[in-house]
Amino acid sequence: MRVVDKTQLMSATEFDRTLQRLAHEIVEKTPQLEALVLVGIRRRGVPLARRLARHIEAILGRAVEVGSLDITLYRDDLSTVAQQPVVQASDIPSVDDRDIVLVDDVLYTGRTTRAAMNGLFDLGRPRRVRLCVMIDRGHRELPIEASFIGRVVQTSATEIIEVRMQEIDQEERVMLVDRVP
Amino acid sequence: MLERLRHLLAIEPLSAEQISFLLDQAKPFQQIQRHPLKKLATLRGKSVVLAFFEASTRTRISFGTAAARLGADTMALQAESSSLKKGESLMDTAQTLEAMKPDCIVIRHAASGAAQFVSERVGVPVINAGDGLHEHPTQALLDALTIRDRRGSLDGLAITILGDILHSRVARSNIHLLSKFGAAITLCGPAMWLPAELERLAPGVRRSFRVEEALEGAEVVMALRVQQERLNEPALPPDEYVRLYQLTEARLSGARPGALVLHPGPMIRGFEIEPAVADGAQSCVLEQVTNGLAVRMALLFLLIGGAGGPEDLAHAGD
Amino acid sequence: MLVIRKGRVIDPASKTDAAMDVLIDGERIAALGAEARAADAEIVDATGWIVAPGFIDLHCHLREPGDEASETIETGTRAAACGGFAAVCPMPNTRPVNDNASMTRAIVERAAAAGRVRVWPIGAVSAGSGGEGLAEIAGMKEAGIVAVSDDGHPVATAKLLRQAMEYCRPLGLPVIDHCEEPSLFAGAVMREGLPSTRLGLAGMPAAAESIAVSRDVQIAGLTGGRLHIAHLSSRASLELVREAKKRGWAVTCEVTPHHFTLTDEEVGYDSRYKVNPPLASPEDRDALVDGLADGSVDAIATDHAPHERAKKDVEFDRAAFGMTGFETALGLALERLYHPGRISLIRLVELFTTGPAGVLGIGRRIAPGEAADLTLFSLHHQWTFRSKHSASRSRNTPFDGRSFRGGPVMTIVGGRIVYRR
Numbered sequence: 001m002r003v004v005d006k007t008q009l010m011s012a013t014e015f016d017r018t019l020q021r022l023a024h025e026i027v028e029k030t031p032q033l034e035a036l037v038l039v040g041i042r043r044r045g046v047p048l049a050r051r052l053a054r055h056i057e058a059i060l061g062r063a064v065e066v067g068s069l070d071i072t073l074y075r076d077d078l079s080t081v082a083q084q085p086v087v088q089a090s091d092i093p094s095v096d097d098r099d100i101v102l103v104d105d106v107l108y109t110g111r112t113t114r115a116a117m118n119g120l121f122d123l124g125r126p127r128r129v130r131l132c133v134m135i136d137r138g139h140r141e142l143p144i145e146a147s148f149i150g151r152v153v154q155t156s157a158t159e160i161i162e163v164r165m166q167e168i169d170q171e172e173r174v175m176l177v178d179r180v181p
Numbered sequence: 182m183l184e185r186l187r188h189l190l191a192i193e194p195l196s197a198e199q200i201s202f203l204l205d206q207a208k209p210f211q212q213i214q215r216h217p218l219k220k221l222a223t224l225r226g227k228s229v230v231l232a233f234f235e236a237s238t239r240t241r242i243s244f245g246t247a248a249a250r251l252g253a254d255t256m257a258l259q260a261e262s263s264s265l266k267k268g269e270s271l272m273d274t275a276q277t278l279e280a281m282k283p284d285c286i287v288i289r290h291a292a293s294g295a296a297q298f299v300s301e302r303v304g305v306p307v308i309n310a311g312d313g314l315h316e317h318p319t320q321a322l323l324d325a326l327t328i329r330d331r332r333g334s335l336d337g338l339a340i341t342i343l344g345d346i347l348h349s350r351v352a353r354s355n356i357h358l359l360s361k362f363g364a365a366i367t368l369c370g371p372a373m374w375l376p377a378e379l380e381r382l383a384p385g386v387r388r389s390f391r392v393e394e395a396l397e398g399a400e401v402v403m404a405l406r407v408q409q410e411r412l413n414e415p416a417l418p419p420d421e422y423v424r425l426y427q428l429t430e431a432r433l434s435g436a437r438p439g440a441l442v443l444h445p446g447p448m449i450r451g452f453e454i455e456p457a458v459a460d461g462a463q464s465c466v467l468e469q470v471t472n473g474l475a476v477r478m479a480l481l482f483l484l485i486g487g488a489g490g491p492e493d494l495a496h497a498g499d
Numbered sequence: 500m501l502v503i504r505k506g507r508v509i510d511p512a513s514k515t516d517a518a519m520d521v522l523i524d525g526e527r528i529a530a531l532g533a534e535a536r537a538a539d540a541e542i543v544d545a546t547g548w549i550v551a552p553g554f555i556d557l558h559c560h561l562r563e564p565g566d567e568a569s570e571t572i573e574t575g576t577r578a579a580a581c582g583g584f585a586a587v588c589p590m591p592n593t594r595p596v597n598d599n600a601s602m603t604r605a606i607v608e609r610a611a612a613a614g615r616v617r618v619w620p621i622g623a624v625s626a627g628s629g630g631e632g633l634a635e636i637a638g639m640k641e642a643g644i645v646a647v648s649d650d651g652h653p654v655a656t657a658k659l660l661r662q663a664m665e666y667c668r669p670l671g672l673p674v675i676d677h678c679e680e681p682s683l684f685a686g687a688v689m690r691e692g693l694p695s696t697r698l699g700l701a702g703m704p705a706a707a708e709s710i711a712v713s714r715d716v717q718i719a720g721l722t723g724g725r726l727h728i729a730h731l732s733s734r735a736s737l738e739l740v741r742e743a744k745k746r747g748w749a750v751t752c753e754v755t756p757h758h759f760t761l762t763d764e765e766v767g768y769d770s771r772y773k774v775n776p777p778l779a780s781p782e783d784r785d786a787l788v789d790g791l792a793d794g795s796v797d798a799i800a801t802d803h804a805p806h807e808r809a810k811k812d813v814e815f816d817r818a819a820f821g822m823t824g825f826e827t828a829l830g831l832a833l834e835r836l837y838h839p840g841r842i843s844l845i846r847l848v849e850l851f852t853t854g855p856a857g858v859l860g861i862g863r864r865i866a867p868g869e870a871a872d873l874t875l876f877s878l879h880h881q882w883t884f885r886s887k888h889s890a891s892r893s894r895n896t897p898f899d900g901r902s903f904r905g906g907p908v909m910t911i912v913g914g915r916i917v918y919r920r
Contacts, residue, residue, distance in 0.1 A: 031214075070209065072219070072221040072223075072486075073209070073213075073251075073482070074222070074223065075223075075483050085204060085482070085483070085486045086206065086209075087482065088209060089208050089209045089212055090209070090212070112374045118222070119220075122213075122216050122217075122218050123216060123217075124217070170433070193697075242872075270809075270813050270817070271810075271813055271814045271817075272812055272813055290814070291818070292814035292815065292816040292817065293698055293699035293700050293768070293815065294698065294699075294767075294768030294814060294815050295814050297768050298768060298814050298815075312699070313699050313700075313816070314699030314700070314701075315698060315699030315700075316699070347696075352698060353697075353699065376691075376696060378692060378693045378696040378697075379696060381693050382693070382696060382697060390834075397725075
């Protein structure tokens with residue numbers, strides 16, 4: 001399937017400013033910061049969570065725990081995955097009684113978040129789970145909401161949002177792209 | 182991107198990259214064994230047929246548990262070996278299996294080539310859990326995972342395999358696998374079970390007829406079961422075997438210090454292996470069992486999870 | 500009346516290799532060459548074809564009675580005709596075994612009614628081929644057998660073989676033995692070697708055959724009887740036969756097309772490659788080709804062994820032994836022996852005609868007065884063998900889809916055209 005660039009939603013500078021703003025929001029709205037754990041959802045959620053953590057550390061002056069979660073085993077749509085599904089290890093320091101913020105690039109139907117919560121709950125019992133995303137593009141299919149949102153964008157079903165990051169894509173911006181038949 | 186695996190019939194045709202990929206995929210499943218809640222819903226609604234035509238408790242339970250922990254249903258088809266002789270043919274069996282519409286078939290059978298036979302006639306992924314004298318691929322994978330975890334890598338190891346090699350599918354699979362990683366493999370056992378052709382099975386294989394010589398410098402020692410039930414020739418008197426080939430502490434001390442001891446199970450303590458070795462510090466048998474579960478979960482996941490069309494994985498998203 | 504015009508006649512018995520016409524009147528050859536003229540004869544234009552005496556297959560299985568699902572005398576002889584064979588010798592391991600005169604008569608009568616080509620049965624050596632006590636050999640001879648064999652099994656004991664050879668000597672019957680040492684063969688499904696080790700299949704060593712050949716040739720020497728070794732498959736066995744011939748013992752042997760073509764390296768878990776004796780090593784295969792060239796091997800015989808699907812489409816261990824062979828024999832002989840220049844054309848024809856005839860103690864020639872059995876074949880036309888179009892009832896052959904250069908184009912038996920391409 002081919003995709004074609006349509007609109008730039010965020011430049012590199014806007015991206016970084018948004019991250020800073022989100023970091024401040026998380027700090028403001030988390031009463032007990034010692035219990036905070038940022039968990040990035042593979043793949044793009046992971047570098048996002050790390051960057052957020054660095055911003056929060058700059059604000060607080062101390063380290064914040066970061067983990068990563070592979071949701072392949074918790075998806076509900078494995079049969080539609082064409083290529084060989086590949087599972088990677090998850091790496092979360094601790095879950096029990098922690099205030100967890102799941103981090104992902106785009107919130108769409110909500111199924112990834114549901115799968116991530118299943119994964120979290122297999123590991124233990126968190127005190128609270130909230131969601132932080134760069135873009136909320138609507139079209140929810142489950143009762144899921146994000147507590148921390150970079151930007152809300154209206155999209156159609158054929159469009160795709162690409163959050164491109166230095167660590168993965170060697171460039172930094174958020175693009176709206178279209179599927180081409 | 183590695184060619185997608187459709188069946189797992191044998192180790193011989195796989196590349197070292199494919200094997201490394203399979204071992205890497207087993208790692209998350211090792212992790213899951215340590216979770217308080219070990220059950221996933223990944224393969225919920227999928228069914229796995231366990232077609233075991235040879236007596237086997239351990240492998241069957243391992244596959245059954247692997248399927249269950251992934252949320253899949255299992256259907257067990259067991260044939261007592263006596264009814265095999267009267268025989269429903271494997272062809273009939275394959276057709277019966279297909280009619281059950283499973284998502285995967287795990288088969289163990291006394292005829293070499295049985296897994297391939299079924300895979301050619303049934304349109305469903307097949308995992309070979311042991312076919313005659315030919316291969317037992319999941320055993321070799323779990324052995325490799327055990328070795329890799331303990332030693333850090335599989336490259337260029339000195340391996341000694343001890344026992345009735347001729348009749349061992351575990352030996353064949355291990356020979357193929359470890360040779361692909363540049364191992365120096367020494368086979369040792371009674372001469373009539375150690376034909377010359379074994380040295381040409383894969384690169385890096387040699388035979389030795391004296392166990393002390395065979396163990397010198399070994400970093401990994403695999404002790405095999407002596408397959409009493411598979412011999413259709415006069416068997417060796419047990420005392421002879423014990424005297425010449427039993428893996429004892431004394432003999433093991435001739436190997437490298439800290440050499441790993443592996444056994445596919447079930448062990449007959451006091452026969453092919455001394456109790457002190459079986460339960461000693463160098464023995465990896467318990468890890469082999471756990472790793473067996475992880476490897477089999479990974480395989481079920483890889484073969485069953487995902488089936489569809491030409492969508493790009495990166496965009497199949499939320 | 501039938502005239503075969505402009506063919507190249509190759510007749511080993513008279514060492515003829517020349518273009519000449521052949522006139523057939525009724526069941527006999529009437530004239531050759533310039534005299535082969537007749538006003539109202541049907542004309543067959545054999546330009547570009549070889550005209551040879553009718554091929555003889557010394558070793559085949561027609562399965563009737565007892566296993567008609569796999570083959571019958573009718574379907575088997577039709578396949579034989581398509582392969583260029585004018586006469587075939589079916590082995591006695593039917594159900595029941597052909598070990599008595601009335602059984603032989605029944606087969607001969609059935610063949611006369613429904614057979615496409617001549618059927619010269621081989622009778623059992625021992626009652627039921629069970630290895631104890633001789634069968635009604637003289638009775639069967641009267642009924643029409645041309646040889647005896649316990650094929651499927653080796654002749655059970657040295658003593659039995661000796662008795663049989665002595666008994667058959669005045670009857671003028673050769674004893675054909677399937678040479679196999681049972682304790683080395685037990686449970687084996689292919690040749691022992693690297694392929695069998697890799698596949699995890701039980702194998703038998705070449706010695707399983709040559710030990711039995713050694714026993715047999717010594718008994719031939721002891722008794723002065725005629726011994727023919729069936730489906731020879733190894734160099735070791737061939738050397739024993741050469742040795743025996745040098746000593747003037749009446750020992751002959753045959754090789755099948757699959758044994759001079761395939762090796763154990765081609766065996767996977769495909770039961771179409773499962774035969775007895777098993778496909779041998781490349782060295783053995785090459786030694787057999789040498790033997791076919793230098794005269795140590797007397798005949799090519801197909802060992803056509805049809806099996807219905809249910810007997811073959813099973814796991815390798817349980818599959819029946821054997822492959823069909825009538826229709827691919829000549830194509831393989833041309834491909835492996837003639838086209839690469841290993842043997843001459845006249846030698847090729849010998850292997851299918853005077854060679855087998857000599858084993859049976861009969862003549863086979865193209866001459867006025869002889870039976871009008873002729874095999875016409877081409878050396879050049881491209882064709883592909885497809886088992887689904889085979890005249891045989893069974894499809895168990897690994898040569899399905901194989902292309903050949905040259906093959907049978909017409910088969911004439913007793914003056915009647917029984918096959919035309």
